[in-house]
Amino acid sequence: MDSLLSARGLNKQFVSGGEPVSVLTDLSLELARGESLALTGRSGSGKSTLLNILCGLETPDAGRVEVLGESFDSQRPEAGGKTGTRWGNLRRQQIGVVFQEANLMPALSLLDNVRLRARLAGHEQRNCQDWLERLGIGELAARYPDQISGGQRQRAALAMVFAMKPALILADEPTGSLDRHTAGAVIGQLFELQARHGCGLILATHDPELAARCSQHLDLGHRPEV
Amino acid sequence: MILPAALFSHYRRHPLQLLALAAMIVLATMLWTGVHHLTSQARVSLDQSESAVAERQQVKRTDGDRVSVADFVELRRRGLCVMPWMEVADPDAGRLVGVDPLAAGCFGDPGQDQEPWQRELDGRPFMDIAEAAELAGQHGSALSLLVSDAHSAADLPSGYQLAPFRVGPETGELGDSFLLNLDALGVLVLLITALLVRSVYLLGLAQRRDSFALLHRFGVSRGRINGLLVVEILLLGLVCIVPGIWLGRWLAIGLGSGFGRALEGLFDQPLYAGQGGGWLKPMVTMQAVVLVACLTDVLRPLGRRLSGGSRGFAGLLLLMLITGLAWSVWASALVWLFMAVAMVFVAAGALAPMLISRLADGQAGRDKDPLARWRHRELSVLARRLALPLVALQFALAMVLAVQALVTTFESTFDRWLAQRLAAGYYIEVPDAVDPGPVLDWLSEQQALASSGVWHQVVRGEATLMGTAGKQDTVVDVFALGPVGPLVTGWQLFESVAEPWQRLRQGQGLMVNEQLARRHGINPGATLPVQLGGGRLDLPVLAIYPDYGRPAGEILLDVAVLPPGFVPDFQSLSISPGTFSIEAIKGQLEQMWQVDEVVVRDNRAIEALASAIFDQTFLLTRAMTALTLILAAIALLMMGWVFFSTRAWYFGLLVVWGLSRRQASAQLTRLAVALTSMIAVLALPLGIWLTWVLVHRINPLAFGWSLPMAVYPPFWAELGVLSLLVGFSIALLMHRQLQVQASAPASASALAGGER
Numbered sequence: 001m002d003s004l005l006s007a008r009g010l011n012k013q014f015v016s017g018g019e020p021v022s023v024l025t026d027l028s029l030e031l032a033r034g035e036s037l038a039l040t041g042r043s044g045s046g047k048s049t050l051l052n053i054l055c056g057l058e059t060p061d062a063g064r065v066e067v068l069g070e071s072f073d074s075q076r077p078e079a080g081g082k083t084g085t086r087w088g089n090l091r092r093q094q095i096g097v098v099f100q101e102a103n104l105m106p107a108l109s110l111l112d113n114v115r116l117r118a119r120l121a122g123h124e125q126r127n128c129q130d131w132l133e134r135l136g137i138g139e140l141a142a143r144y145p146d147q148i149s150g151g152q153r154q155r156a157a158l159a160m161v162f163a164m165k166p167a168l169i170l171a172d173e174p175t176g177s178l179d180r181h182t183a184g185a186v187i188g189q190l191f192e193l194q195a196r197h198g199c200g201l202i203l204a205t206h207d208p209e210l211a212a213r214c215s216q217h218l219d220l221g222h223r224p225e226v
Numbered sequence: 227m228i229l230p231a232a233l234f235s236h237y238r239r240h241p242l243q244l245l246a247l248a249a250m251i252v253l254a255t256m257l258w259t260g261v262h263h264l265t266s267q268a269r270v271s272l273d274q275s276e277s278a279v280a281e282r283q284q285v286k287r288t289d290g291d292r293v294s295v296a297d298f299v300e301l302r303r304r305g306l307c308v309m310p311w312m313e314v315a316d317p318d319a320g321r322l323v324g325v326d327p328l329a330a331g332c333f334g335d336p337g338q339d340q341e342p343w344q345r346e347l348d349g350r351p352f353m354d355i356a357e358a359a360e361l362a363g364q365h366g367s368a369l370s371l372l373v374s375d376a377h378s379a380a381d382l383p384s385g386y387q388l389a390p391f392r393v394g395p396e397t398g399e400l401g402d403s404f405l406l407n408l409d410a411l412g413v414l415v416l417l418i419t420a421l422l423v424r425s426v427y428l429l430g431l432a433q434r435r436d437s438f439a440l441l442h443r444f445g446v447s448r449g450r451i452n453g454l455l456v457v458e459i460l461l462l463g464l465v466c467i468v469p470g471i472w473l474g475r476w477l478a479i480g481l482g483s484g485f486g487r488a489l490e491g492l493f494d495q496p497l498y499a500g501q502g503g504g505w506l507k508p509m510v511t512m513q514a515v516v517l518v519a520c521l522t523d524v525l526r527p528l529g530r531r532l533s534g535g536s537r538g539f540a541g542l543l544l545l546m547l548i549t550g551l552a553w554s555v556w557a558s559a560l561v562w563l564f565m566a567v568a569m570v571f572v573a574a575g576a577l578a579p580m581l582i583s584r585l586a587d588g589q590a591g592r593d594k595d596p597l598a599r600w601r602h603r604e605l606s607v608l609a610r611r612l613a614l615p616l617v618a619l620q621f622a623l624a625m626v627l628a629v630q631a632l633v634t635t636f637e638s639t640f641d642r643w644l645a646q647r648l649a650a651g652y653y654i655e656v657p658d659a660v661d662p663g664p665v666l667d668w669l670s671e672q673q674a675l676a677s678s679g680v681w682h683q684v685v686r687g688e689a690t691l692m693g694t695a696g697k698q699d700t701v702v703d704v705f706a707l708g709p710v711g712p713l714v715t716g717w718q719l720f721e722s723v724a725e726p727w728q729r730l731r732q733g734q735g736l737m738v739n740e741q742l743a744r745r746h747g748i749n750p751g752a753t754l755p756v757q758l759g760g761g762r763l764d765l766p767v768l769a770i771y772p773d774y775g776r777p778a779g780e781i782l783l784d785v786a787v788l789p790p791g792f793v794p795d796f797q798s799l800s801i802s803p804g805t806f807s808i809e810a811i812k813g814q815l816e817q818m819w820q821v822d823e824v825v826v827r828d829n830r831a832i833e834a835l836a837s838a839i840f841d842q843t844f845l846l847t848r849a850m851t852a853l854t855l856i857l858a859a860i861a862l863l864m865m866g867w868v869f870f871s872t873r874a875w876y877f878g879l880l881v882v883w884g885l886s887r888r889q890a891s892a893q894l895t896r897l898a899v900a901l902t903s904m905i906a907v908l909a910l911p912l913g914i915w916l917t918w919v920l921v922h923r924i925n926p927l928a929f930g931w932s933l934p935m936a937v938y939p940p941f942w943a944e945l946g947v948l949s950l951l952v953g954f955s956i957a958l959l960m961h962r963q964l965q966v967q968a969s970a971p972a973s974a975s976a977l978a979g980g981e982r
Contacts, residue, residue, distance in 0.1 A: 092884020105876055107603035116596035120883050
């Protein structure tokens with residue numbers, strides 16, 4: 001299989017109450033194109049930290065990450081902020097990130113949010129309305145985030161991610177704030193589009209049913225609350 | 227106690243916010259108390275002076291000599307009710323007036339329990355004449371003899387005459403106008419400081435709203451929460467206002483001497499005695515301001531109902547702005563003019579954030595680039611959310627712009643005017659009781675002086691402008707000079723008839739200063755009836771000349787026009803000796819006048835001294851406006867920083883979407899700088915309009931003279947740079963926050979985009 005992402009020997013510690021607390025210890029994983037990986041574990045087990053490391057928003061204390069042929073080694077920092085620039089380019093064009101909430105710019109309409117994301121990825125903005133249509137919120141394109149429901153906002157967030165045509169999607173409990181019915185609909189659309197476009201998906205979730213729908217499963221286990 | 231503890235726990239978590247609010251209240255109180263203290267003390271001093279000399283008359287010698295103790299004794303022996311009044315100019319204590327309480331006994335007024343000076347004889351400004359006489363040995367003094375109103379001219383022995391008593395020019399109306407000016411400055415300072423206090427308070431309140439909502443869900447009534455907030459702000463006000471007043475009093479004391487000199491320079495009269503002021507009024511005023519500034523949210527629904535929606539509100543504000551602008555052109559009294567200024571400020575202040583917001587929204591609608599569209603939408607949000615500190619900054623910028631323009635205009639105009647008035651190289655006082663005639667003849671005969679130098683004689687005194695059409699007689703200063711030559715013919719004139727100087731030289735008329743012309747509506751060509759030295763002259767007005775820095779009305783005429791009976795108060799010579807030696811002139815004058823030493827003053831030194839006094843005069847105004855501007859800039863900085871913090875998540879999203887932190891910071895910088903630049907641009911027309919109001923409307927009404935309207939683009943550039951600095955500072959502070967990962971917005975409204 002064509003490797004999309006691999007991580008080797010990731011370690012990450014935080015300091016809490018003056019004491020060092022290990023969040024990730026010697027963690028490794030592999031993801032190929034078209035595959036999906038579920039990250040599970042209690043709150044504070046390091047799911048969000050791992051996702052942040054895999055998209056370059058955080059730096060591991062030790063370990064190596066390789067994404068789409070770009071290699072990042074925590075032990076070999078690059079001069080002149082080159083690491084940050086390479087990660088930035090990846091997030092801009094290849095890696096789509098979806099959070100549990102607050103994925104949209106509140107001052108922009110849904111359509112303008114999607115256009116902004118497409119523009120940053122360097123894609124044309126003509127298809128942005130289509131993405132909203134495909135996710136069933138085309139008629140809400142001119143609305144602002146505070147004028148629609150939580151489920152509609154998450155659909156808009158997915159439209160933004162797909163408008164950038166990513167190779168990898170990192171979703172941090174994307175339906176955590178939604179009711180079961182809405183969550184099911186949103187996550188169904190996420191899996192459908194991921195399969196159709198053949199991109200990789202890493203999904204942090206508490207829901208075992210959701211985790212079971214992914215091709216891989218990584219349980220970050222139990223650890224004391226940070 | 228659990229409820230207040232829960233309510234106030236916010237400040238335990240954010241002690242700096244509490245500190246900032248406390249500091250803002252202390253600074254606001256200090257600033258306003260300082261201005262109020264200076265104003266009220268000036269008013270008290272003015273009232274004392276006016277009540278002390280109201281409706282009084284004095285005895286003067288008909289031979290023109292100054293009255294002395296011998297005259298007092300002579301008049302008392304004749305049974306006249308006379309009281310000595312000795313004014314001492316002490317540079318440290320200010321104005322001191324020595325009076326004799328025993329002699330004042332016969333001044334008893336059945337309608338008044340006590341005479342003004344009997345209430346206070348503690349040197350503020352009245353003291354016993356014995357103490358004043360001691361001080362008079364060290365400083366200059368002037369003795370007058372006040373006589374009871376019960377006496378008429380027929381009661382006086384020969385050699386004496388009655389004259390109205392006044393300690394300086396008639397300042398009544400002008401003094402009040404000046405104090406009204408200071409009051410207006412105080413109100414403006416109060417308005418700006420209230421906005422600042424409110425902006426800092428709202429900053430904390432915005433973060434506490436979730437806690438209030440939670441308490442409300444737990445069953446605590448909104449009324450109880452509001453009540454506790456009132457108690458909180460009352461207590462904080464009490465704790466902070468007391469040190470603020472104390473600091474304000476120190477500020478007033480620190481600026482008092484300069485302020486006193488400023489008043490004296492403006493009115494030729496000491497108006498500031500510097501007594502201690504009260505605590506109650508500043509305390510109550512500031513407590514009310516703090517309460518209203520912090521808790522006006524209760525009134526907001528009422529305001530919305532009255533205004534009838536935002537579109538109607540904007541229309542109302544626009545109407546108010548236009549009405550205020552029109553009124554400022556036509557208002558004939560200072561108090562109405564200030565009302566017009568207040569209307570313009572309120573309307574302009576409320577419209578400015580709306581205008582920025584709408585412009586930004588309009589631009590966002592036209593933007594093709596989604597990133598630019600986002601930036602302009604964010605700018606629109608910022609303008610609305612930071613409306614209060616933005617308006618405070620706009621007012622402060624406009625005020626600084628206007629005051630700087632006024633001071634600079636005055637400086638250049640005053641310098642030019644002073645250079646004209648002191649065109650001669652030297653100034654020589656003619657001693658009392660000498661006849662200058664032979665010296666004038668000698669000077670006329672000097673060929674060297676005639677060929678290379680220039681000179682003229684100056685005679686100063688008083689004349690009475692005869693009242694016409696039911697108007698009262700007015701005492702005016704006389705400024706007579708001759709020969710009329712190059713030392714004066716270059717003077718700037720506001721209005722004149724043809725060949726004014728030539729006609730003045732020929733004794734065919736007189737000139738009047740601007741103050742007199744304004745007060746009596748005099749135009750060139752009109753004929754003025756003037757009583758000079760016992761005789762009446764009807765002279766045409768040849769010109770109106772500028773006469774800055776004092777309120778007195780003055781007439782200028784050729785010395786040859788003065789009748790023989792005219793008693794001069796003072797005489798001098800102005801000389802530019804050319805190739806002739808000033809030492810030789812001085813020696814000749816000492817010989818002819820038979821005095822040990824003739825006082826020769828270098829006019830350049832006098833010019834430098836006058837400029838120094840001028841600088842002192844405007845130090846207070848400059849300091850106040852600068853301090854207000856600094857406060858406004860700090861408030862915007864703080865508010866901007868905290869508000870941007872609530873938006874940090876969204877700037878973080880840009881980083882998540884692939885922008886580098888530097889690029890995200892650049893967006894932030896563009897936003898912050900755009901906001902502060904736009905408010906500076908909007909402050910510009912307000913500042914220019916305020917400059918016009920100050921020089922063309924307020925100044926003539928308050929002081930009696932006007933200034934030319936001038937604008938100073940370098941000031942605009944300076945203020946532009948300052949606004950850029952504030953913008954960059956906000957961006958710099960936020961840049962630090964972007965270095966750490968922002969947490970997602972906590973409140974439900976923010977998640978839903980409630981800050982759109």
